[in-house]
Amino acid sequence: MSIKPILFSSWSSSCSWRVRIALHLKDIDFTIKPVNTSKGEHKTKEFQEINPMKHVPALKIDGKTLIESLAIINYLDEAFPQKPFLPTNIYQRAQSRAIADVIASGIQPLQNMKVLKYTAKEGESLNLNFARHWIKEGFESLEEIVSSSSGKFCVGNEVTIADIVLIPQVTKARQFKIDLTPFPTICRIEKDLKVLEAFHKANPLRQPDCPNDLTDYNKSFFE
Structure with a gap:
């Protein structure tokens, strides 16, 4: 894998969160491209070309773009079989x-x-x-x-x-x-x-697009 994968992600999106966990479990170095869903960036024409469903996540990897969190996780498990996500039984x-x-x-x-x-x-x-x-x-x-x-x-x-x-x-x-x-x-x-x-x-609190002005109450959900 010569080019670092790019994950189109929103910090608090549960579907994006799943894929971040999977990438870290596989020890895959990746870049996050934040998508601000509260500002409607997922509905833009540019993002629709990445994911026609107009939601995060999307993952650019191995020269292809993958969508839907479970499909991405299954792809990662098959492409990188170390630390498998499914039991042998x-x-x-x-x-x-x-x-x-x-x-x-x-x-x-x-x-x-x-x-x-x-x-x-x-x-x-x-x-x-x-x-x-x-x-x-x-x-x-x-x-x-x-x-x-x-x-x-x-x-x-x-x-x-x-x-x-x-x-x-x-x-x-x-x-x-x-x-x-x-x-x-x-x-x-x-x-x-x-x-x-x-x-x-x-964790959402450790993502580059996590807002700096989160209240302690809102932070508490993720801690």
């Missing part, structure tokens, strides 16, 4: 993929800003109760799943794609003021993951 591989899909398909899309704006009632800017309902319901199912599959992490004792996807979602749940007390397994796994170097480096 075929059943645990399926479990890891299932947990990642539960979060990436069943929970995270229902908290997206465009969904919350579209479903808002007259006079509301965002339908926060919509997001809280689906995050809480999703976590109830997720807690049951990881309670049976986990060792130290989501599936057994090695970091998998499930853990990569879990960390950003737990933080988003806190931002939406979800009480995480009923989900002790999820919280325990999060605590064990946060001390790992790759997860530390990928």
